[in-house]
Amino acid sequence: METRGIGFRLAVHGLGSAVLAFLILPIFAVVPASFNHGTFIRIPPERWSLRWYGRFFADSEWLSSLATSLEVAAIATVLSVAIGTAAALGLARLGGQLRAALTGLIVAPMIVPVIVTAVSLYYVGRYWGLTGTLLGLAVAHVLMCLPFVVLNVGVSLRSLDPSWLRAAEGLGASPVRVFLTVTLPTILPGLFGGAVFSLITSFDEVVMSIFLAGVGAKTLPVKMWETVRLEFSPVLSVASCLLIVLTVALFALFRLASRREAS
Amino acid sequence: MVLTAARRGHLVTAALLLPALLFLAVCFVVPMAVLFKLSVTAEEGPLSAYGEILGNWVYLRVFWNTLVVAVVVTAISVVLAYPTAHLLTRLKGWALTLAVYGVLFPLWISVLIRTFSWILLLEKNGPVNRVLVGAGLVDGPVQFLFNNTGVLIGMVHVLLPYAILPIYANMLRIDLRLLLASDGLAASPWMTFRRVYLPLTMPGVGAGAVFVFLLSLGFFITPALLGGISNLTVAMLIELMVNERLVWSLAAAASFLLLAAIAALLALATRFVPLGAVLEAR
Structure with missing residues (x-):
């Protein structure tokens, strides 16, 4: 916008910068909080220490919840990528209204409030033996991860020129060979992006998990949720920091891989 | 029997889609249908659960509170998102990269962590209150938590990116020559903003507002942790009905x-705001 008022521009930029700071900085409050020595969280800590990190890694409940999170995320991601990639390939072969309707169905769990989906899955899950199991948690997470895989693979499929497929077929390649040598390399970035987003979504998922978790299967966010409702222990900020590091590492890995892909 | 090529093509398409559709049917459509059946099969008659919710002031107040929170969160988010999106259009190079990551990064951090951070910051002896008291701005610590103030701060923080992204995408597509033309026709900067720039950015503002509003209606974690029991939201009410009061038919009716409400809003919104087009532009 060509504004002549320098004051106006300063105000807009100042406000915009303040909003960006408001978005990012508060998240990192858990970092100094995790280095508290005392039993009560103080920011900044009066005495810095790794005491609560030690407590986290010595507590079998926290450790097993971290392990459960990793297992559930792995299962959910493999399932999502497998059925999501196939679905994206299928959707690309459809036209018009049917395609729009099925895409709508796949994306619906993103629009329906998670609390509603969680309650419905919890109700039937009790009869189907899904509650308190790794599979139950993974199934719930797949509902949230699937849209990311289908959309990501769908976007990368758009760069696939149909004439390449016809050319490969014309040269006598079998359908499997066409898929492995033409389709798969083209959709690989989308597939990888979908997988990373699935992992992050599964690690971070809370609402579905608190309904479907049980003594036998409790993810890290569920353990955090149960703890935060009882006390504001510094162990919570340790768990938060670990989840943040995990997320950032995954995201960095994804950026690195997609940059290599581009070059 | 020999399959024709077209027939085989259809079969392949169906086979590719089948696993995902079967999964969604079993794990999404069926549970939702069961929940709906639960909402209309109360002992006192098919619509009694809905009647009980709509005829009870306690429940209606929860719906009203949810609506008020959603409206306020949406208004604050859009007002804060607008200048931020505009700032993004003015940045280049590393500053732009940094700012875009600033908007996207929070989306990938668990809502639980973001909410917990706000508890730490806003509690009675937390840094925010210490600064406010230390600077002499307030006499004693402000009660931010367990009321709507905390809920508003936390929810705006979580939902702001959903307002910024569509507005930013919209602003990028504006032909800057239109603004130069307005300038050349001797319109004041304010006039150019109000008569040219603002109307051109309204689709983005509308899409952002719809996203934030729809998401805040169903929000659970942030109000449950930052809010108090005296200002329940619908999501908290559903959880209470399921886990504490074990009244499934009421929980199901409240869910539907x-x-x-969300379906009606979405249907209404798509008539005025090109949501799909804004999403595509991302």
Whole structure:
């Protein structure tokens, strides 16, 4: 916008910068909080220490919840990528209204409030033996991860020129060979992006998990949720920091891989 | 029997889609149908659960509170998102990269962590209160938590990116020559903003507002942790009905009332705001 008022521009930029700071900085409050020595969280800590990190890694409940999170995320991601990639390939072969309707169905769990989906899955899950199991948690997470895989693979499929497929077929390649040598390399970035987003979504998922978790299967966010409702222990900020590091590492890995892909 | 090529093509398409559709049917459609059946099969008659919710002031107040929170969160988010999106259009190079990551990064951090951070910052002896008291701005610590103030701060923080992204995408597509033309026709900067720039950015503002509003209607974690028991939201009410009061038919009815409100809003919104087009532009 060509504004002549320098004051106006300063105000807009100042406000915009303040909003960006408001978005990012508060998240990192858990970092100094995790280095508290005392039993009560103080920011900044009066005495810095790794005491609560030690407590986290010595507590079998926290450790097993971290392990459960990793297992559930792995299962959910493999399932999502497998059925999501196939679905994206299928959707690309459809036209018009049917395609729009099925895409709508796949994306619906993103629009329906998670609390509603969680309650419905919890109700039937009790009869189907899904509650308190790794599979139950993974199934719930797949509902949230699937849209990311289908959309990501769908976007990368758009760069696939149909004439390449016809050319490969014309040269006598079998359908499997066409898929492995033409389709798969083209959709690989989308597939990888979908997988990373699935992992992050599964690690971070809370609402579905608190309904479907049980003594036998409790993810890290569920353990955090149960703890935060009882006390504001510094162990919570340790768990938060670990989840943040995990997320950032995954995201960095994804950026690195997609940059290599581009070059 | 020999399959024709077209027939085989259809079969392949169906086979590719089958696993995902089967999964969604079993794990999404069936549970939702069961929940709906639960909402209409109360002992006192098919619509009694809905009647009980709509005829009870306690429940209606929860719906009203949810609506008020959603409206306020949406208004604050859009007002804060607008200048931020505009700032993004003015940045280049590393500053732009940094700012875009600033908007996207929070989306990938668990809502639980973001909410917990706000508890730490806003509690009675937390840094925010210490700064306010230390600077002499307030006499004693402000009660931010366990009321709507905390809920508003936390929810705006979580939902702001959903307002910024569509507005930013919209602003990028504006032909800057239109602004130069307005300038050349001797319109004041304010006039150019109000008569040219603002109307051109309204689709983005509308899409952002719809996203934030729809998401805040069903929000659970942030109000449950930052809010108090005196200002329940519908999501908290559903959780209470399921886990504490074990009244499944009421929980199911409340779920479908919430869903109906969201569906109606979405249907209304798509008539005025090109949501799909804004999403594509991302």
